Amino acid sequence: MHLEDVTISKAIITRYQEELLEALESDVAVVGGGPAGLVAAYYLARANKKVVLFERKLSIGGGMWGGGMMFNQIVVQDEALPLLKEFGVSYRTFEEGYYTSSSVETVAALTLGAVRAGARIFNLISVEDVMVRDNRITGLVINWTPVDLGRLHVDPLTVQSAYVIDCTGHDAQVASMVVKKMGAVLRTRTGNLEGEKPMWAARGETATVANTREIYPGLLVAGMAANAVCGGHRMGPIFGGMLLSGRRAARLILGEDEE
Numbered sequence: 001m002h003l004e005d006v007t008i009s010k011a012i013i014t015r016y017q018e019e020l021l022e023a024l025e026s027d028v029a030v031v032g033g034g035p036a037g038l039v040a041a042y043y044l045a046r047a048n049k050k051v052v053l054f055e056r057k058l059s060i061g062g063g064m065w066g067g068g069m070m071f072n073q074i075v076v077q078d079e080a081l082p083l084l085k086e087f088g089v090s091y092r093t094f095e096e097g098y099y100t101s102s103s104v105e106t107v108a109a110l111t112l113g114a115v116r117a118g119a120r121i122f123n124l125i126s127v128e129d130v131m132v133r134d135n136r137i138t139g140l141v142i143n144w145t146p147v148d149l150g151r152l153h154v155d156p157l158t159v160q161s162a163y164v165i166d167c168t169g170h171d172a173q174v175a176s177m178v179v180k181k182m183g184a185v186l187r188t189r190t191g192n193l194e195g196e197k198p199m200w201a202a203r204g205e206t207a208t209v210a211n212t213r214e215i216y217p218g219l220l221v222a223g224m225a226a227n228a229v230c231g232g233h234r235m236g237p238i239f240g241g242m243l244l245s246g247r248r249a250a251r252l253i254l255g256e257d258e259e
């Protein structure tokens with residue numbers, strides 16, 4: 001077979017550029033490709049929203065890959081079982097109400113589900129700032145992760161979106177930016193970032209879903225970020241709350257759920 005090396009380069013650059021141009025204006029921009037972000041992206045894309053997801057790392061999946069202490073299994077409870085089924089993830093019953101899945105299979109299934117539903121996923125891109133107009137989030141400021149890692153002085157680019165979902169996990173990076181840069185008053189108990197509470201699986205799981213909300217006009221929080229912002233407990237390697245939270249964030253944007 002005759003292959004031109006430069007044609008391969010042209011194909012990659014052309015297609016990536018097309019994808020990135022398409023991502024410049026979206027209905028929803030998801031920050032973070034952990035379980036909460038992937039599930040939110042899936043449900044929104046499935047509802048025909050134009051969804052773009054930015055993940056800082058090379059790999060999508062966030063904290064799910066490592067299961068608990070690198071034992072690559074996750075636990076899911078009854079309430080979240082329909083989501084494992086929705087994504088075609090195989091699971092086994094451990095005890096009544098406790099199901100286990102391979103963390104690797106789950107990340108792969110969530111990722112494929114989101115992509116096939118129509119979400120555009122960009123890895124190796126870090127969200128480093130937000131755009132705010134008239135006290136509403138209107139978009140994100142993005143840069144290549146290696147620019148950040150290399151501490152290079154390279155100016156970023158911007159993307160515009162009607163909604164942003166902060167799915168950045170424990171650090172709640174987008175919410176933190178809004179507070180730090182805008183002195184924003186969040187829709188939390190104190191109006192500020194409440195901070196995450198210590199391990200308590202039962203409470204943490206319920207709180208993750210309850211704390212999934214629009215905390216600032218145009219900005220929702222989901223997954224671990226919801227508890228970091230609103231003051232919920234951490235829960236260890238049980239992931240049902242992350243999946244349910246991602247779905248709830250999507251439903252809130254779609255007007256299918258009330259806060």
Ligand code: 48H
Pocket residue numbers: 031032033034035036037054055056057060061062063064125126127128167168169170173199222223224225234235236237238239242
């Ligand atoms: C682009 C970014 C940026 C940025 C971060 O940590 P995650 O897996 O988040 P969740 O909420 O989907 O799931 C949380 C879960 O993994 C977890 O940590 C649990 C259950 N912990 C319990 C406990 O007790 O510890 O994924 C967040 C993703 C990561 O992939 C980051 O790389 C990415 O967001 N990210 N992407 N721009 N500025 N910041």
